[in-house]
Amino acid sequence: MDDPQFLIMAAVFLIGGLLFLVVAFVGIKYFNIWLRAFVTRTGIGILQLIGMSLQKVNAMVIVESKIMAVQSGLPPIDTRALSAHYLAQGNVRRVIQSLIVAHRAKIDLDWDTAAAIDLAGRNVLDAVQTSVDPKVIDCPDPRRGSGRTTLDGVAKDGIQLKARARVTVRTNLAQLVGGATEETVIARVGEGIVSAIGSSDSHKDVLANPMLIAKAVLDRSLDSQTAYEIVSIDIADVDVGENVGARLQADQAEADVRVARARAEERRAQAVATEQEMKALTQENRAKVVLAEADVPKAIATAYRSGNLRTKKAIASNGQ
Structure with missing residues (x-):
């Protein structure tokens, strides 16, 4: 071993x-x-x-x-x-x-x-x-937390328009790292649509040609510094909302009425106050008159004691 x-x-x-x-x-x-x-x-x-x-x-x-x-x-x-x-x-x-x-x-x-x-x-x-294969984004997208289903804008004639758009985008690989996300694209497009509606002279122009809004939005290069490139913006639907201009005018008229009423009430209160001041001054003057009348008997008595008080008979005899 x-x-x-x-x-x-x-x-x-x-x-x-x-x-x-x-x-x-x-x-x-x-x-x-x-x-x-x-x-x-x-x-x-x-x-x-x-x-x-x-x-x-x-x-x-x-x-x-x-x-x-x-x-x-x-x-x-x-x-x-x-x-x-x-x-x-x-x-x-x-x-x-x-x-x-x-x-x-x-x-x-x-x-x-x-x-x-x-x-x-x-x-x-x-x-x-x-x-x-570009994808389509709804604008606004109610699933992203805002809950809004339309983009509301008011034309210059005071009519409110409710719009919905569909944005077709494709990824910009060069800016995918550090570029803004879909939420930014949706927010920019929504802002652009509202601004385009607000710059329209009449709501009828928008209803007649909704693509005017899409063209105005595309011209603003809303996809800069984002991870996506906007291929197209399509206005899916445009509805007429409230007459915001008329409502604002009515609210302004009501406010003017309230202001006028307040000013009238102010003038009425000033008049009442002036009236009360005049009544008080009248009472004061009456008191002074009463005081003056109370001094008359005293003056007569003083003149009588001093001999300065003459009767009509004495005055007549002195005249003869």
């Missing part, structure tokens, strides 16, 4: 057995997926598959994505870039599918741009499909 040769042979058999087990384990785990990668000429070797497992990268996702890219004729994409995107919590399959759609539709989109869009939280596949 202590023979060195025997120990060496045992160690060799042990190491060989371990290597056999490792090779068998690797073969069982990675052979099928390596064979698929080899047959489809993706350029992914067995060592790369083992490295993906060590990095906790789903090798099946990477291989299937690489197969889709190769068979679709996409430009070569580095396997390390796919693994890095997977580790960054990106959706590798979706990015590859978006590149395939863009390639078939002859849309200029490379891996870096598509990966950046995906990592930004946008659905890059939906964006590319919208570029190929």
Whole structure:
């Protein structure tokens, strides 16, 4: 048992057995997926598959994505870039599918741009499909929280118009990262429609040719700095609402009546106050007269005592 040769042979058999087990384990785990990668000429070797497992990268996702890219004729994409995107919590399959759609539709989109869009939280596949097949947005959209079903504007003649529009947009991939979303497009279009109705001289002009509104809105380039490009704006419906001008005039007339009544009441109150002041002054003057009349007997008595009071008889005798 202590023979060195025997120990060496045992160690060799042990190491060989371990290597056999490792090779068998690797073969069982990675052979099928390596064979698929080899047959489809993706350029992914067995060592790369083992490295993906060590990095906790789903090798099946990477291989299937690489197969889709190769068979679709996409430009070569580095396997390390796919693994890095997977580790960054990106959706590798979706990015590859978006590149395939863009390639078939002859849309200029490379891996870096598509990966950046995906990592930004946008659905890059939906964006590319919208570029190929534009989608229609209702304006206003009652499902987005506002609850409004029409865009209400008032023409210069005072008649309210209720409009509904349908906006056809396609994705602007160059501004998808950092560009404004659908809510911004809907808000801008709604503002433009209301402004166009308000600038119309008569509501009849809008009813006769609703496309005047659409043309006025399109001329304002409302899709700037957004993730979408407005293809067309179609006025789906225009209804006549209230006569806002007449109602405002009636409200103004009622307000003027209230102001006139308030001013008349103010003048009446001032007249009543002046009348009361005059009555008080009259009473004051009467009191002064009474006081003056009370002083007359006193003056007569004083004149009599001082001899200054003369009767008519005395005055007549003095005259003779």
